[in-house]
Amino acid sequence: MRRVPLAVMLTLAAILLSSCADNSPSPDTENTAHEAASWPYPFVVVENRVYVIKNDENNDELVAKEKIGEQIGIVQEKYEYPRDVEPSSLIIHSNYLEEGTKLFTIKDVDPSVQIAFEKSEGVFVKATEKSAVPKTNE
Template sequence: MKRKQLLSIAVLFVLFISFYPGKTLATSWAYPFVVWDGYIYVISDEYVTEIGNEIGYVTRYSDMEQYSGNFSNAYKRGTIYYSIKDISTDQAIAVEESDGLYIKAYREAEYEIRSPFDGFLNGQQGIIKIIFFSVLGILTIVLIYKLIKNNLSLGEITQKR
């Protein structure tokens, strides 16, 4: 009975560790960006002076995880977005860096929140991680089972003497 309980606890522990998305699965960014209105805008090194209307602001900042809304990996919460005079927001927006200083951000694509298991290789990386962690979990369970079995056997041998 005790062996089954220990084995059950070990299985649950291994499953929890295997599928817990910790810091090792953190996002890495190729470039600084902001998200506005469902699109990702890549920060350029171009400053603009012809600012239009305020159109939004950063609602969440993180350099490790992705979020929905007006998210950024480069600018803190509250950083304001502006339209640029004579340029459509479909092409670019301005991001306030400091009072009177605005940097241009070019629209790249629709913003999609990805799972930590998504990746390159047409999504194959997620499958590879799941298979790897599953095999690792099974091997760990077998090892724990053998250790428990051997300890109990050694205890029985000691009692027989």
């Protein structure tokens, strides 16, 4: 009977053991960064209505302070990853806006179509209801 060299036996054992290892992603892996980028767009949800936020914030997306109406709420939860979302019609949540961000109506604009949020002191940016956002060919 032939003897198999010890080095060959150890190599085969290492290959077998590594194939049985748990390769599921952990919070410390590259997959975490990929998941953060997996949201299709920045949004805020108010009363089950999804408002899309354009994050290029050009002048078209800014709202003059005098056009700001009444405050309709604040962001209560910010979700970092899609798996974190626990849908609730009672909670105003976002994947982009920080907790505590104030949300407002825009004068002379139907709030079911657009609302505004206060990005910084006195600077307001609009968010448009998802179905009202024009489709783009990307």
